Amino acid sequence: MQSTPSKTCAVIGSGVAGLAAAIRMQNKGYQTTIFEANAFPGGKLSTESLNGYRFDMGPSVFTMPHFADELFELSGKNPRDYFNYERLDPVYRYFFEDGTVLDGFNGMDQYAKEMASKTNDDEDTVLNYLKKTERMYNLTDEVFLHNSLHRAKNYFTKAVVKGLLNFGKIGAFSSMHNANNREFKDKRLVQVFNRYATYNGSNPYVAPATLNVISHVEIDRGAFYPEGGMHSITKALVQLAKDIGIEFRFSNQVNQIIVEQKTAKGIVTANGKEMFDCVVSNMDVYNTYHKLIPEVKKPLKTLNQPKSSSGIIFYWGIKKQFPELNLHNILFAEDYEAEFNAMFETKTPYHDPTIYINITAKHTSTDAPEGCENWFSFVNVPNNQGQDWDAFIDEVREAVIQKVNRILKTDIRPLIDCEMVFDPRVIENRTRSAFGAIYGNSSNNKFAAFLRHPNFSKKIKNLYFCGGSVHPGPSIPLCLLSAKIATDSVEN
Ligand SMILES: Cc1cc2nc3c(=O)[nH]c(=O)nc-3n(C[C@H](O)[C@H](O)[C@H](O)COP(=O)(O)OP(=O)(O)OC[C@H]3O[C@@H](n4cnc5c(N)ncnc54)[C@H](O)[C@@H]3O)c2cc1C
Structure with missing residues (x-):
């Protein structure tokens, strides 16, 4: 009432x-x-x-859906009368230039098994890492996510005192990369886990290892797909x-x-x-x-903290279906550190970028004409400091096409049926985000x-x-x- x-x-x-x-x-x-x-x-x-293809323009990975459900329950409504979602398994498919393809399955055990079967690290190593990120999550979520950090009274609750007493265990004093590099022999796994820094537009080579909790949320608590797409x-x-x-x-x-x-x-x-x-x-x-x-x-x-990365996104109608691709796909750069240096130091796109391809038509067939797919092809780039984005868009499009062609052994160019492009300027104008930074301040x-x-x-x-x-x-x-x-x- x-x-x-x-x-x-x-x-x-x-x-x-x-x-x-x-x-x-x-x-x-x-x-x-x-x-x-x-x-x-x-x-x-x-x-x-566009031309019979539907695109989600921004977010594509939906985690912790109960926070959305809570709003319906608070209002005395059944969330399932409004929207529905399914748990994804696998969540991601990772592609490397050496031909390796890894599936990021849902749940620690399945995930560790897959990674151990295709990399040089064993199941226990992967499992121990995932359990460590779970412990870190349990120590940090009350402190950092559920409360204001800006009210003194919040520092005296049991959960927060526990989190603060364990500050040394939450990775605040190491970079994500250094922490991940200590855990894994296999550089591909280091890269897979470093990528979670990009979830808030940060650089894993400098961002604190505390951000490794993000992988726990996705791998163990689950990633979901809302029926009909993110919108x-x-x-x-x-x-x-x-x-x-x-x-x-x-x-x-x-x-x-x-x-x-x-x-x-x-x-x-x-x-x-x-x-x-x-x-x-x-x-x-x-x-x-x-x-x-x-x-x-x-x-x-607060306001002048360095801002996060932004993105160039090609929304492509593709006149073919690619069974080797999944809903969420990552095509990794060979030199990940160089990619982040370009993004945060020289503030330019990188010539061999990591590409994220999201294809909702894999789950919602009406999102593309029959026999076709809707590709959301995303590359992380610096935020808008007045760079020549028109020139960068052409360079990045070429880099994406060449990388997709190399890794999928195809020729995507003639298959591009139509295109919309977002760059940091568009993101800035469309959402009034300062400098087109997608995630506010970087971490x-x-x-x-x-x-x-x-x-x-x-x-x-x-x-x-x-x-x-x-x-x-x-x-x-x-x-x-x-x-x-x-x-x-x-x-x-
Ligand atoms: C390409 C991309 C991929 C992403 N991927 C993911 C993902 O996979 N998973 C995930 O969880 N998150 C993802 N994110 C991040 C996520 O989308 C954002 O953190 C979140 O949607 C931001 O929501 P917001 O409430 O801050 O508002 P915004 O989405 O920034 O919207 C702000 C709104 O306020 C309006 N507005 C601003 N100023 C005014 C004004 N003066 N008067 C009236 N209206 C105004 C704007 O027009 C806009 O509609 C992604 C973002 C992008 C862009």
């Missing part, structure tokens, strides 16, 4: 965190309105179609929001947050001023400060987790933040948690 709303809340942005924050605020008794600059919802979690998550959350009375204003960019007497009082759009009791910004926090509250003193140390130092902006404002009352650029970080599950922490901080 929902209480009659007596207070009002504006949510700026309908990314997955904005949708979740709005649903939580409505459930708290606030009549909530979502202002979205685009004509469509979802931000990065959105969809486009079903957005569709389901929008439907839920509408069902519980949230109002949507699409094509309605917020240009200012009204702040009076150090309190957020409303927002300004092209249609004028609207007053609210509370404002939650799902806009990238860097841009929230710079564009919506430019007069407020900026937390520069390239051991204090990065503490240097993400909190989910509330220390200076302005009734102003809250959610989304991939603030605590606890990017990805669908963490964005959903950011919305929970933000709205839990709202005083009733």
Whole structure:
């Protein structure tokens, strides 16, 4: 039973965190309105179609789905009436230039068996590693994911004290690469596990080994595929929001947050001023400060942290089916360290990049015409510092085509039926992410987790933040948690 709303809340942005924050605020008794600059919802979690092919434009790996389900349960609804998902097994197929193909199966035992049968490391080595990442996850999730790191009282709960007492065991003082390189003889396995740094746009050669917990989430807790593709998550959350009375204003960019007497009082759009009791910004926090509250003193140390990587994505309609490919495929660079040096040091794409190919038509046949496939071909690149992206797109397209041809022993060029391209500029414009960085600040130092902006404002009352650029970080599950922490901080 929902209480009659007596207070009002504006949510700026309908990314997955904005949708979740709005649903939580409505459930708290606030009549909530979502202002979205685009004509469509979802931000990065959105969809486009071209010539009979459908594409998910951003995220493709769905983990910890219970955080999404929680929003439906909180609203007294059955999540399965809105969307469904299946556990993937295997999750990934990894391709190397030497011809090795590894399947990343679901569950530690199966995973370790596969890796041991095709690499120079034995099953116990892989299993021990996976168990270590599980222990690390159990020590860190309460500390870093479920609570604000910015409220003193949160440091005195049992779980957090335990996590902090075990700080030495969570890999904060070693890089991911050094930790993984100590564990495995086989360089291919080091590469497989180093790749998890890219899940938040970081460099495994400098990011703390704590990030190795990401592999635990995917391999052991599972990766899922929502029926109909990733955009079903957005569709389901929008439907839920509408069902519980949230109002949507699409094509309605917020240009200012009204702040009076150090309190957020409303927002300004092209249609004028609207007053609210509370404002939650799902806009990238860097841009929230710079564009919506430019007069407020900026937390520069937080805002000026180095930003994450971005991406060049070729959404290709392919006039053929490739049985050797799966839903999630990785074609690895030969020299991984050089690829990250290019990304974070010289800030250019690398000539032999690691390529991620996602093909939802493997599970949802209607996503491509008969006999065809929808390829989301993604390459990590630096964020937008004004590089010549038009030139880079041509270079990266060529590198992707050549690598696919080499590894799959094919000629993909004549099979490309149609193409859409995203680059850091497009990502910046479409989602208002600062510098087109996909994941907000990078996690390239051991204090990065503490240097993400909190989910509330220390200076302005009734102003809250959610989304991939603030605590606890990017990805669908963490964005959903950011919305929970933000709205839990709202005083009733
Ligand atoms: C290519 C790619 C691949 C990814 N892969 C994965 C993956 O496999 N798994 C995973 O979990 N995550 C993945 N991610 C990360 C994940 O997509 C993001 O962390 C998450 O979707 C970010 O959500 P958000 O709530 O921060 O908002 P965003 O998606 O950034 O959306 C913000 C919304 O706010 C709107 N907005 C901004 N400013 C204003 C304003 N002033 N007024 C009105 N509206 C405004 C924007 O238009 C946008 O709709 C990927 C991202 C990308 C781009």
